[in-house]
Amino acid sequence: MPTVVPLDSAKPSQAVPLSGLNQLLDLAKKRSPDDQNRLLTGIAGLYESAGAHGGAPEALADIFIALTRDAEREIRRTLAQRLAKADWPPAALVRMLAADEIDIARPVIAASPLLLDDDLLQLLADCSIEHQIQVALRPDIGAAVARAIVAGGDPAVMTALATNRSARIETAAFADLVARSRQLAALRAPLTRHPSLDETLALRLYQWVGEALRQAISDRFTLAPERLAEAVQAAAHHGAAVEWKTVAALPATEDVDARLVAKLHAAGQLRPAYLIRALREEKLGVFAHGLATLGRFEVSQVLHALGGDTARPLFLACIAVGLDRAAFPAILTEIRKLNKGFPRDPDSSAWRLAERSVDQAAYEFRLLMADVDGASV
Known part of the structure; x- marks a missing residue:
């Protein structure tokens, strides 16, 4: 020996x-x-x-x-x-x-x-999006780490940071998050509840959130009616977006679509390829329910992704159920034909993300949709 x-x-x-x-x-x-x-x-x-x-x-x-x-x-x-x-x-x-x-x-x-902070910064620089999300969720992360997350600009990581109420986010970095929430709707609800939100930034956020979040801001801060009116007027002037919109016209066939998808799933016949077939047959409701079932998502989350101002969440949901990322441009084209041009994208390539695993894509989708109808990650 x-x-x-x-x-x-x-x-x-x-x-x-x-x-x-x-x-x-x-x-x-x-x-x-x-x-x-x-x-x-x-x-x-x-x-x-x-x-x-x-x-x-x-x-x-x-x-x-x-x-x-x-x-x-x-x-x-x-x-x-x-x-x-x-x-x-x-x-x-x-x-x-x-x-x-x-x-x-x-x-x-x-x-x-x-x-230490230096270790966390190294993880942000060198490791996967999943690692970065976990860093953003770590309790009591310091201001330098929060700045690096905001500077990195990844929507899922920034959303994780916004949900971390113990994170020490400096005013400048928090203001950047508020500004980004104009385009990234998933940031709005957690920012509304974050301790770092002050009255000035609350008024800015007020301009582009929906009625429910405006009420939450009004309840949290004692804001003069004239200041709220100014914020609303500014929103109208800039044409600011509101919260996620559900544009998919599903109510007329929703029960039928849900039953069909449930039957296919029970028989083991619901496959990713069937979602593409549903779109080709102009059955957007079947696609939505099928995507939710395969990904174990809430249907409301999928509907909000279909009606979003970016195709990024929809892309993540498709990857999460095993659809080929190379097929997504064609999928997106078919969905927009059936859904009044939604999901829209100010930058047509904003959904083009680096390689994601199935589990990672599902986690990021749930994170971005975490505040839709009370859904959780």
Whole structure:
């Protein structure tokens, strides 16, 4: 058996010689996943115990990190859940787990006290949209992180930030979010409730929200009637948009469409390709109910996406149910023919997003539609 260099707890700065560490990793790789899990669990317990008695040696941190890097996915996921709120692991290990697959990274990003603003900024720069959304949702994120999220401009990430009421958002960054909400309707409701909204920005937001949110703003702030009238007049002058519009004309056939989709789904015959067929047959209601069923969305969310001022949510919903992104331009053309030109897009290519997984697209769609009829993510 190879000899592993012993750990000297009296010399916390001592590093494991590379040869000794490699020998240990080789031994670990030859073990079963259960054995690897027990080994890593033992190392974690030893590290935690050493930290409680004056600090763990650097050598033990090297071993802990190296074993985790080579561990199987499920082992890393379990470890991330254990370490999510702990203050004793090596900071380098926590940063590594935070940049891992999102299912592994999520609890660490959400709660680890060892992740600093610089670490979160690095995640925003280097990692997936899912990682960025989780950073935006992290409690009590600092002003620098919030500024970076707003500067990044991704709708789903900005919407996540707007829903994070503990986020410390500076006035300039919050004003930018309010300005962006003119085009991005999903921002409006969470901004209305955010603690960072002041009276000046509330009046600006008042110009382009619908009646329900105008009432919410009026209830929250004591605003003089003449100031509200000025805001309404400004909205009319600029032709500002209101909240999401449901333009799809479905009521006449909605029950029939819903029953047909439910029957196809029960028989296992509802497939993404059927949605395209429904559009070709000019059955927009069947498309809407089918998209909602396949994606496990609320029908109201799909209808609002169909009537939106951007095609981005609809694009995400289509990707979430497995429709080919290359087919979306044709799908969008057919929908607009049946739906009075909606969803519209000030920038015709605004829906063209970077590659998304099915799960990621579904999550982003739900996030953007989270305030539609009380729906949640």
